[in-house]
Every structure is written in structure tokens, then in C-alpha cells.
Amino acid sequence: MSKHEPVLLKNMLQPGYTGSLADYEKTGGYQALRKVVGKVPPTDVTGTVMKSGLRGRGGAGFPTGVKWGFLPKDYQGPRYLCCNADESEPGTFKDRQLIERDPHQILEGILLACYAIGAESAYIYIRGEFVLGAKILEAAIAEARTAGYIGTNILSTGITANVWVHRGAGAYICGEETALLESLEGKRGLPRVKPPFPATHGLYNKPTVVNNVETLANLPHIISRGPEWFASIGSPxxxxxxxxxxxxxxxxxxxxxxxxxxxxxxxxxxxxxxxxxxxxxxxxxxxxxxxxxxxxxxxxxxxxxxxxxxxxxxxxxxxxxxxxxEGTDMVWAALRLMEFFYHESCGKCSPCREGSSWLVQTMRRIVAKRGRMEDLETLVDLCKNIAGRTVCAFGDAEISPIMSTLKHWRPEYVKMIHEAEAANLIHPKRIMAQP
Ligand SMILES: Cc1cc2nc3c(=O)[nH]c(=O)nc-3n(C[C@H](O)[C@H](O)[C@H](O)COP(=O)(O)O)c2cc1C
The missing domain is CATH 3.10.20.600 (Ubiquitin-like (UB roll))
Known part of the structure; x- marks a missing residue:
């Protein structure tokens, strides 16, 4: 049992908690929405989130309230909120648990964010493989709609807030916010060049906020318990x-x-x-x-x-x-991740498309004990030519496993190559057979 008080996982840790609307309301659910919608100016909600210090949980850690503040104040047309539920990063499975076990916590967060930024439509972009999660969210949206939290004239305030679930087709790149927007628009999920940023030119070229599931799930707690409470937790x-x-x-x-x-x-x-x-x-x-x-x-x-x-x-x-x-083969571990990035490179930028192919081929050769010492320089050279030269951060991501394992465990690469050289000495015909 953890000694730390859970906030986001608290409800689901209660015995018998099903995640239904009735259960969520019993824990104080939707009180944060009731507290502010139609009563507190939207800019004050943004101010509260800024004061809390909440930073995005999707990867980049950008301050959430500051991001909302970038939306044009005087823009008269529609604005959108996108909840990033793609959760495509290997080793990450928190959003899935939040979605499956406490969907209303996320929906309340989405509705609060919609109110703060003036969006009448929110889209939850969920990865295609999360079939159960998508069904649970659809059912929760239906419940919240019937109860008057979602729809036109929510809580009899005259305010409209609709929420839709959109299932992706399972591509890592669609977790990147601009590729997500492209995919949501029905196009192939390729990242957009930034600027312009989604805050001004997002979904359908309209002002848009993209926030991660966990980021949004924090909002009901910040509104209910206050920004000072939130700011006092962690490493302020x-x-x-x-x-x-x-x-x-x-x-x-x-x-x-x-x-x-x-x-x-x-x-x-x-x-x-x-x-x-x-x-x-x-x-x-x-x-x-x-x-x-x-x-x-x-x-x-x-x-x-x-x-x-x-x-x-x-x-x-x-x-x-x-x-x-101890005992893990770090070169193999780096190759395993590189295989993933090679498979998932969307192909838009040449350094990433071509570089990931060469990186994976070189790594495969080393792990297959057919490597050469100059392969290590080739790996570093390829990584340096990818870093910072792609439209999105995928390029910087894919070089991390190789660069960091070369930094910390270079002797393991060298050992594999020495083993390859020794094998070739014993079997000279294999040298001739090499590509
Ligand atoms: C290749 C790539 C994949 C990403 N995948 C995800 C993802 O699966 N989920 C997510 O929330 N953010 C992902 N991001 C980050 C998003 O682009 C974006 O920063 C985030 O959704 C913003 O939400 P936040 O401010 O609440 O963190 C990814 C970024 C990159 C470059």
C-alpha cells in the first residue's frame, strides 16, 4: 500500500467503484463543473489552472493554463478541444486505466477545459486498439448527456459543450498533436510544420487546444480543492x-x-x-x-x-x-526500441524516414554479430543528422535509445563487434559472404 494519497486513482481504488455516473457523483463528481460553469468567468478558470502550476502530462510538460492563454481572445468562430488519448508511447499505460476505470473524471476535466477556452465541441482521439476504452467513454458520454452535463444548455446555463469519441487506426505518430489533428480531419496522420501552432490554426484551421488525458483529469481536483492545494504537492x-x-x-x-x-x-x-x-x-x-x-x-x-x-x-x-x-543486453534493448521507431516513422521527413532505416539495419548487423568497428561511428553520424532536423520531435525520440546506450554501455557494442571479428577470423569464408 502506497504511503502517498492518490488523487487521480483515488476513486477506482475504492472497493466496488464501477466508474458509473452514480458512483462518480457520490465521490463529489461534477461539483467542480457546477461550481464554475455560468458562475465564474472562463478567464478565471484559466487563471486558476495557471496558478496551480499544472503542466502537460502527455510528454512535453508545457504549462496547461499558459497553453490555453495562447488562444486568440477576440476570435468569433468555433474553437476546439482535443483530448489526446492515443497513448502511443511504449511503456506508457496510465491513460488507459483512467479511461477504463474512471471515465467521468476525464469528461469533467474536458468540460471544464471547454468552458475555459470557449469550445463547444471536444474530440477524444483514442487509439484504435483501445476498443474497451472507446466503448466505456461512449457509454459515459451518453450518461453525462442524459444528466445534463453534456449537450446544449448544459446545467441550464445556456452553454453548449459536446464531446465525441474518435478512434484512431493505431499509429504512434498520431499521438503527436498536429498529426492527431490531421488524422481527426480524415487525412493521413502526418505532423504539420509549426508555426502556426494549434492555438491559432488547429482542427479545421480553427483555434484548438490539445491536452493529454491525465492533464485533463487533474482539472476537477484543481477547481474543487483550489490551485494552492495543487501547487503545494510535488516539487513546487x-x-x-x-x-x-x-x-x-x-x-x-x-x-x-x-x-x-x-x-x-x-x-x-x-x-x-x-x-x-x-x-x-x-x-x-x-x-x-x-x-x-x-x-x-x-x-x-x-x-x-x-x-x-x-x-x-x-x-x-x-x-x-x-x-x-543486471544481465540485460543493452545493445539488444536499443535495437528492440529502434525496430519500433523504424516501423512507426511516418515518412514525412527524409532524415527520419531514411535515417531510421539505416539505424535499424546497422543495429541488426551488430546484434547478428556481423558488425564492424566503423558501424559505431556510422550510428552516431546518423543520429546527429536526424537530431533537430525533423518536423516533429519523433526524430529526437528515435535516436535516444542508441545515443544513450552508446554513452553508457559502449563496451557492450565493442564486445559484440570483437566477437564478430573473431568469428570472421575463424571462418574466412564468412567475410566474403558479408554484404
Ligand atoms: C511522436 C510523438 C508522439 C506523441 N504521442 C503522444 C501520446 O500518445 N499522447 C499524448 O498525450 N501526447 C503525445 N505526444 C505529445 C503531444 O504532441 C502533445 O504535446 C500533448 O498531447 C499535449 O498535451 P499536454 O500539454 O496535456 O501534455 C506525442 C508527441 C510526439 C512527438
Missing amino acids: PKSTGTRIFCVSGHVKRPGNYEVPMGVTFRELIYEEAGGMRSNKPIKAFIPGGASAPFLTPDSLDVKLDFESVAAAGSMLGSGGVTVME
Whole structure:
């Protein structure tokens, strides 16, 4: 049992909690919406969210209230809210639990955000594989509509707020906000060049906010309990609130753990997730989803907040913490992730499309014990030519596993190549057979 008070997972941890509207209302659900809609000016809601210090939980950690504030004030046409439920980052599975176990918490957050930014329509873009989640959300929307929380004239205030579920077809890139918007518009999910940003030119070229599921789920609590309460949790002033970390890999109890930001990796892994399954020491961990550079056990006492993880050379990202025990083959681990990125590269930008292909081929060659010493330079060269040269952050993400494993475990690459060389010496015909 965790010693930390859960906020977002609290309801679902109660015995018998089903996530129905009746259950959610019993816990105080939709009181935050009742408190502000039609009573408090929308700009004050944005101000409250700014004051809370809430930062996006989707990956980049951008301050939520500040993002909302970028929408043009005097724009008369429609504006949109998109809830990013694509959850495509490997090692990340928190949004899925929030959706399946407490959908009304997310819907209330969506309605609060709609009110704050003046959007009459919100779209939940959910990854295609989350069939159950999509059904649960549809059912919850129907319940909330019947109860007067969603629709025209919500809570008899004259305000309109509609929410729609849109299922994606299962592409990593569609979690990127502008590719998500393209996909939502019925086009192929390719990222857009920014600027212009979605705040001014988003869905159907209208002012749009894209927020992650967990980000939005925090809103009812911030409105109900106040921004000061939220800002006092975690590592103020820059990393406030709790965060759901998805712990996977060689731990005893993989799962989602909600802790205040600022606890250490050691506490998360050894106290919350029960430590290592085989009691072997930790060799490596990824702190924030597959896009985040690997860290070594030297970083176990780093705090889980945006600044501390960045200072340690990685990023908090999506909150997916994958732990690997001593004995893990790090070159193979990097190849495994590279295979994923190669498969998912959308192909729009040449450095990523071509570079991911060459990276995966070179890595496969090394792991197949057919590598050459110059392959290591080729890998670094390819990574450097991808970094910062793509339309979206996918390029920077895909080079993380290779660059960080080369930084920390270069001898493992060298050993594999030496083994390849030795094998070739013994079997000279294999040298001739090489491509
Ligand atoms: C390749 C790529 C994939 C992404 N996948 C997701 C995702 O699955 N879910 C998500 O919320 N954000 C994802 N993001 C981040 C979004 O672009 C965007 O920053 C986020 O949805 C904004 O919400 P937030 O401010 O609430 O964090 C991804 C970004 C990139 C570059």
C-alpha cells in the first residue's frame, strides 16, 4: 500500500467503484463543473489552472493554463478541444486505466477545459486498439448527456459543450498533436510544420487546444480543492501535483503508481513497485517512455520532476518507467526500441524516414554479430543528422535509445563487434559472404 494519497486513482481504488455516473457523483463528481460553469468567468478558470502550476502530462510538460492563454481572445468562430488519448508511447499505460476505470473524471476535466477556452465541441482521439476504452467513454458520454452535463444548455446555463469519441487506426505518430489533428480531419496522420501552432490554426484551421488525458483529469481536483492545494504537492514551483508513473520491466509489481512529483526513482521502483523481481541489481532504466534516454543506477536518487530528470540527461516524458536488471543486453534493448521507431516513422521527413532505416539495419548487423568497428561511428553520424532536423520531435525520440546506450554501455557494442571479428577470423569464408 502506497504511503502517498492518490488523487487521480483515488476513486477506482475504492472497493466496488464501477466508474458509473452514480458512483462518480457520490465521490463529489461534477461539483467542480457546477461550481464554475455560468458562475465564474472562463478567464478565471484559466487563471486558476495557471496558478496551480499544472503542466502537460502527455510528454512535453508545457504549462496547461499558459497553453490555453495562447488562444486568440477576440476570435468569433468555433474553437476546439482535443483530448489526446492515443497513448502511443511504449511503456506508457496510465491513460488507459483512467479511461477504463474512471471515465467521468476525464469528461469533467474536458468540460471544464471547454468552458475555459470557449469550445463547444471536444474530440477524444483514442487509439484504435483501445476498443474497451472507446466503448466505456461512449457509454459515459451518453450518461453525462442524459444528466445534463453534456449537450446544449448544459446545467441550464445556456452553454453548449459536446464531446465525441474518435478512434484512431493505431499509429504512434498520431499521438503527436498536429498529426492527431490531421488524422481527426480524415487525412493521413502526418505532423504539420509549426508555426502556426494549434492555438491559432488547429482542427479545421480553427483555434484548438490539445491536452493529454491525465492533464485533463487533474482539472476537477484543481477547481474543487483550489490551485494552492495543487501547487503545494510535488516539487513546487515547476513540477506540481501528482503524476501517474507506469512502471514496467523487471520489477516485482509492474503497474501504475500515483506519487507526488519529486519522489525519487529509488522510492518508485523499490517501495511502490516492490523492487526487482529477481533481486538482481538494476542495470538501466528508461525514465519517461521509449523516447527518453536511458539512465543508469547512478540516477536512482534523482527526483521524478521535470527539472531533475532533465538535469540527469533524460526527460520525464510520458511517465513510462521501464526498469532493466543486471544481465540485460543493452545493445539488444536499443535495437528492440529502434525496430519500433523504424516501423512507426511516418515518412514525412527524409532524415527520419531514411535515417531510421539505416539505424535499424546497422543495429541488426551488430546484434547478428556481423558488425564492424566503423558501424559505431556510422550510428552516431546518423543520429546527429536526424537530431533537430525533423518536423516533429519523433526524430529526437528515435535516436535516444542508441545515443544513450552508446554513452553508457559502449563496451557492450565493442564486445559484440570483437566477437564478430573473431568469428570472421575463424571462418574466412564468412567475410566474403558479408554484404
Ligand atoms: C511522436 C510523438 C508522439 C506523441 N504521442 C503522444 C501520446 O500518445 N499522447 C499524448 O498525450 N501526447 C503525445 N505526444 C505529445 C503531444 O504532441 C502533445 O504535446 C500533448 O498531447 C499535449 O498535451 P499536454 O500539454 O496535456 O501534455 C506525442 C508527441 C510526439 C512527438
